[in-house]
Ligand code: SAM
């Protein structure tokens with residue numbers, strides 16, 4: 001098996017992969033999807049054995065962290081079996097397997113995730129107000145997600161809450177969310193809305209720059225820049241008095257591309273070097289043919305053209321790329 005490390009044209013080592021296991025989702029968050037989202041036909045989605053073969057190729061080439069995502073990863077049929085198989089790679093080349101989930105199915109799956117070796121998960125929660133939660137997700141049941149979070153904590157999973165900061169929607173909830181997270185022992189990461197795929201409204205309507213949020217928070221708390229890194233793009237702050245860790249993902253106000261260590265793989269085996277660009281390779285047929293050499297060759301081709309940075313602008317006339325976050329895997 002090829003063991004050559006994956007290094008892009010800017011000398012960045014690729015050690016982190018976001019792997020989407022489905023583009024489907026049981027929610028329709030307004031900033032992420034349209035109400036009438038069309039999903040890829042099931043037969044185009046990579047099968048478990050193809051995902052595992054790909055993970056093995058990537059691990060051999062130095063990938064240390066895999067984050068399973070989607071769409072909603074926990075709506076993939078047989079997801080527990082897949083997680084268990086991938087979990088067997090932890091300590092054998094892979095340092096960490098994690099997941100980003102909307103939490104709706106977590107109560108059912110949390111024990112299996114923990115048993116498979118997952119130690120921490122990100123749960124998206126944009127509001128703790130049942131009505132606002134439903135408005136943002138268009139169909140979510142807050143109670144179900146809170147139960148999922150409880151079950152995950154009980155199963156011993158460390159939880160980070162992901163909250164997309166939305167002007168006029170949840171901006172007044174940021175401080176209460178931070179306090180709640182601190183009280184529950186969770187970390188909180190705030191995210192700026194990114195212009196990915198068309199949605200019904202103008203994203204500018206609800207775009208809330210995190211610079212602004214930071215200044216507001218600093219009136220109430222002492223924020224001390226932390227050295228904590230989790231292999232992701234967030235900058236972290238220790239929140240004085242609360243003992244909580246606050247992350248900020250600011251692709252629009254403070255681009256984080258310099259230290260990019262990742263590639264993103266869709267549920268159909270398309271690999272993108274950057275969330276905000278269209279350069280891609282298709283691995284599904286190569287994986288079906290069991291052609292690891294061709295997969296490695298294609299990966300090398302992608303690394304050679306991995307862009308230096310995305311060029312997101314919230315006020316641009318069209319989204320930076322046509323595909324939605326749920327397709328690329330957030
Ligand atoms: N369904 C899972 C969830 O919601 O956690 C995993 C996939 S979702 C695409 C991953 C993360 O991307 C979520 O935290 C979500 O809030 C975020 N997200 C989706 N669309 C986004 C956008 N346009 N801008 C910023 N964040 C986005």
Ligand code: SF4
Pocket residue numbers: 025026027028029032033070071072102124326
């Ligand atoms: Fe689904 Fe996650 Fe997108 Fe919300 S953010 S619609 S939960 S994929």
